[in-house]
Amino acid sequence: MPHRHGQGHRMGSKYPPSMRGCLPLWILMLQVALIVIFFFFTSFDTSSQDPKKLMGNFRVLQDVTIMAALGFGFLNSSLRRYGWSSVAFNLFLLALGVQWAVLMDGFLEWSFRKKVVIKLSSIKLATMSAMSVLISAGAVLGKANLLQLTAMALVEVTVFVTMRMIDRQYLSMDNHVSMMHIHVFATYFGLMVAWFLSRSLNERVTEEKNQTTKSSSLFTMLGTLFLWIFWPSFNSALLDIPRERRNAVFNTYYAVASSAVTAISMSALARPQGKINMTHIHNAVLAGGVAVGPSCHLITSPWLAMLLGFMAGLISIGGALCLPEYFNRVLGIHDTCGMHYSFGLPGLLGGIAYILLIIYEVTWTKQSMISYQLFTGTGTLSLAVASGLIAGVLTGLVLNLTICKGPHAAKYFDDQAFWEFPHLAIGF
């Protein structure tokens, strides 16, 4: 990232002194605590496994990790003064979130009875759970310091894993569908947290610093592309039956393709002079993958997936055009990277599409379970939205407490609050 600064250390770190002492201390203590917990409560899976299956799991894990580390890292790096923080905090949150999610998943699954057995598949699941933090971070980015983000990560992973356990046990949802509600959950969680943090935001700061440049836009595009490419892996990661996995891969492939075409053309259609807006592209080309997520294993012909992608592209661009103004002015929620319309709205569309699809399937096969299916389908979706909203509000309240006070509003969206800038000479 070319965030070199000509004048070197023009401005030192403006932490209050107590913060400087407490940030590393807290984080180190947390890491030590995690190590201790891992020492006492976890063990590796020692049973011999089919090497082919192992490799399969490992490949999916790799894809998901690329999406989380590279994809989300660069996706959020669009702010001109905040690129370093975006990529690095993203990695930090991922590393923390995965460790915590492995523990939480294990504890909830075994109900604290015995040691948590760590398998490749549990790391994969944990990485996907940790992605919820990365999505939420997109909405809060630039307005919170590392300590606040750490607290947010711990709370969010806990709530998300608990929500999935409730889905599984009480609503008898399968792993895949409950995971696919991650987008809705994480977006509303992030928006609520952002609501509390953007209170003190004033116009001047946002205008000056909340801008993109040409090169930071390109970096964001790199992240977008990684997410776009690996989205089929994400949507098929938790499916076990080969036929369903294949359907998921195919549907996602065509859905993201059609949402990319739709998003780019709609962006040109909606703007004066027919110019395309790069920020819209970053968010809206992914909408198809999000929207097709919950139902991708059920759809049996590509045109339906493409239609979903098409609608997701429309909704996402529509949201990007109309919502930011309303959210900023009326509600006072500042959504840094536009997570609401790249993940939230398409996620809702996907949830609704899933419900419609199971209703259709059930009526078609004339089963008598329709009301039950309808109940569980709407139940999971509304649970995701509700738990996101409530947990987000609570977290936002906690983050505003004095103990982890965020940076002053004038220091929002600025790398200089956290990083040493290299002392580079201009010109070569």
Place this chain on the structure above:
Amino acid sequence: MKLLFPLMAIVLEAFMIVLFGYFVKYETEQNTIQQLNSTNTTKVDRSLELYPLFQDVHVMIFVGFGFLMTFLKKYGFSSVGINLLIAALGLQWGTFIQGIIHHHGQTIYIGIKNMINADFSTATVLISFGAVLGKISPAQMLIMTIIEITVFAGNEYVVGEVFKASDIGASMTIHAFGAYFGLAVAGVLYRPGLRWGHEKEESVYHSDLFAMIGTLFLWMFWPSFNSAIAETTEQQYTAIVNTYFSLAACVLTAYAFSSFVGKRGKLDMVHIQNATLAGGVAVGTCADMEIQPYGAMIIGGIAGIVSVLGFKFLTPCLTEKLRIHDTCGVHNLHGLPGVIGGLASIVAIALGASKGSSMVMQAAALGSSIGTAIVGGLITGLILRFIVRVQPTTEFFFDDSVYWEVPMGKEVDDE
């Protein structure tokens, strides 16, 4: 004019959805109806084995080609953004048109292999896009995508089914085809203002680094590209090994010759970005033949040298003498190495490295690829020049701000 591009894209997308609704189904349905037993799952399992290779190809198409073209200082958004657009459209059209040609108009049942082939067919358009980069509008690119993929699928059918030529890494059918198609279009769309260089056609330090991202991703995943559609595991293995060593040899010769022809022995970033990949292109056709690693290294080495020399001497000559302006130098990265690949396969067969095809058929395949590419390119160029006349004027060449809302934020460097 403002509405032309978005409406065209929306209509095309709607058209794709309707076509898919009528013609395209997943493989599974057919299988489950025919055989509801265990063989079904094993077949599905096999097909998913290709998925990692598919993803490598996917990364090359979207990140590799996209970022490779970001070297222009004011044209980065279009390079990556339009790349994504035309690839996303092209893969849908490619799925359909290849299926129709190979299944003779019946319902198409798609598998991972079809998706790889669809990605391949978009590669031709992206290569041609490199030749016309900065001189063409998105609406024209949509038209070109549709026509080029149709012609490509026709030529591929002729090469594969009629000549039964061997072209596993598609040096001839994709690289040479895409390059000469693009050159033909660029020739028709030529404007006199390009002759002595355009003021915006240059790179800056960080745009060259962005292009390097693309190069590295292409370089890393090229073995997957050349081996993705191999029939047997053995061929796949041979293709991976051959491509790997060819690319390595190519890097060495490209660096050496870049320094050799450069001023005071300095390296040229353009050569490094492009010529280092020529080895992968050139070894494509004979990647699955028994040419031994040293054979692959010879092919790669020659390709690297030819590519650098092409950039240094041939591209300026093409622009000034033949009035063909090749923005990314696709002729040197895809055209010449593609031809080398075709010739190398003839030599390899002559030396007895493969019995899959004959020398005559390989030569016919090479000729057919280049011939259809040039004819198709000329026709496309004429259509774009005289029917879809939305080309920007010369002063707006290589400029993002014609199509994009370019952020006003200053780089932190510039302050």
